[in-house]
Amino acid sequence: MEVVIVDTPTDAVPIVADAYSKLLTEKPDAILGLATGSTPLGVYKELIRRHKEQGLSFAQARSFNLDEYVGLPEGHPEAYATFIRREFTDQVDFRPGAVKGPNGLAEDLLQAAIDYDNEIVDSGGIDLQILGIGSDGHIAFNEPMSSLGSRTRLKTLTEQTRADNARFFDSIDGVPRLCLTQGIGTIMEARHIVMLGFGENKADAVHACIEGPIMAKWPASALQLHPHTTVVVDEAAASRLEEHDYYKTTWSKKPDWQSI
Ligand code: PGA
Numbered sequence: 001m002e003v004v005i006v007d008t009p010t011d012a013v014p015i016v017a018d019a020y021s022k023l024l025t026e027k028p029d030a031i032l033g034l035a036t037g038s039t040p041l042g043v044y045k046e047l048i049r050r051h052k053e054q055g056l057s058f059a060q061a062r063s064f065n066l067d068e069y070v071g072l073p074e075g076h077p078e079a080y081a082t083f084i085r086r087e088f089t090d091q092v093d094f095r096p097g098a099v100k101g102p103n104g105l106a107e108d109l110l111q112a113a114i115d116y117d118n119e120i121v122d123s124g125g126i127d128l129q130i131l132g133i134g135s136d137g138h139i140a141f142n143e144p145m146s147s148l149g150s151r152t153r154l155k156t157l158t159e160q161t162r163a164d165n166a167r168f169f170d171s172i173d174g175v176p177r178l179c180l181t182q183g184i185g186t187i188m189e190a191r192h193i194v195m196l197g198f199g200e201n202k203a204d205a206v207h208a209c210i211e212g213p214i215m216a217k218w219p220a221s222a223l224q225l226h227p228h229t230t231v232v233v234d235e236a237a238a239s240r241l242e243e244h245d246y247y248k249t250t251w252s253k254k255p256d257w258q259s260i
Contacts, residue, residue, distance in 0.1 A: 001210065001224055001229045001230075001231060002230045003210060003231045003233070003238075003241070003247040003250075004230060004231065004233070004247070004251050004260065005233055005234070005238045005241075005244065005247050007235055008234055008235075009039075009042055009198040010042060011234075012043075012198070012232045013045075013046045015260060016130070016194055016260075017043055018260075019128060019192070019194060019230075019260050020032075020047055020128065021050060021056055023127055024057065024061060028059075028061065029060040029061060029062075030128065031061070031063070031064070031120075031123050031124060031125065031127050032058075032061055032062070032064075032128055033064055033066065033129030033130065033187075034064065034065050034084055034089075034099075034130060035065075035066050035129075035130050035132050036080045036084060036087075037132045038132075039197070040130050040132060043130065044087050044088040047092065048092055051091070051092040051093065057093055058089075059093045059095060061094065062094075062099075062123060063084075063089065063094065063098065063099050063100065064101070064119075064120050064123070065080050065084055065100065065102065066080075066129075066131070066139075066141075066181065067080060067102060067140045067181035067182060068081060068101050068102040068103070068104035068179060068180050069104050069175075069176040069179050070109060070154070070176055070177075070180060071104060071105070071178065072104060072105075074105065078169060079104070081101045084099065084101065100116075100119065102181070102182075104176075104180055109154050109180060110153070112180065113151075113152045114151075116152050116180070116182075117151045117182070117183070120189075121189075125189055125191065126189070127190070127192065128191070128192050128194065129187060129192070129194070130194050130196070131187070131193060131196070131220075132195070133195055133196075133197045133206065133209065134161055134164065134205065135160065135164060135201050135202060135205055136158060136160050136161065136205065137208055137217070137220050137221070138158075139184065139187060139219050139222075140181045140187060141155050142155070142181060142219045143156075143157065143161065143219070144216065145216045145217060146183070146184055146219050147183070147185075147216065148214070148216055148219070149184065149185040150185050151182075151183040151186050152180065152181065152186050153180070154178060154179075154180055155178070155180075155181050156179075157175070157176070157177055184219055184222050188222060188223075188225070191228065192228045192229075192230070193226055193228065193229040193230070194229075194230045195220065195223060195229065195231045195232070196231075197231070197232075197233045197234075198233065198234045198236065199237055200236045202233070202237040203236065203237050203238070203239045203240045205218065206237045209223065211241060211242055
């Protein structure tokens, strides 16, 4: 696991956007794993800018969202399918139908989850997965105690996550209780994972997941077993890391030719 500590979230943007630019140059038909939430928004803005000003193209790429609330009507502004189109994919040149997400309105939610997982596998697998981290250490909506081998499935959100996400809704009562989420086992099959964490309220989770034992109580700790994960955190989210200085030195000595 490579840990990159930057001063501010803005400083993380070019590092992560460069990983997309490199991938799409080498493999224009790459499969991208997309995350919602506020954390990746700066990266998406930069990718939109590179598309408009530098011709970065997603025309041959496909994408899979990590998760979706259950029961939000189609087009609801906080449904993740709507969110990703508004904040990113509609502003670049993905082909119609190339942007996928779990169907939180399916009549058979259990089957929809299995179908979605199979679709990811059948696509050849995700080349670059961007992740946020919850204040409770969740990745996607894999809440604490999720099986570290889990596949895409129906989950119940914790009250902590509902409270964290209430800021996007009129009140916490509007935040759904159920979701469909890629499992930790599904996410772990991505070839390169970039997890971002910004702000003081992520510091405990970042510390536990990077430096603590691997355990279901801290779902992102499973990434310690992944062969190519890059964690990019700002100083606030890194404030509890015991090996802070080691990560800083390692990054500063990284050869210029080596990307994340
Ligand atoms: P946030 O959410 O980006 O809105 O902080 C991250 C997450 O819950 O995974």
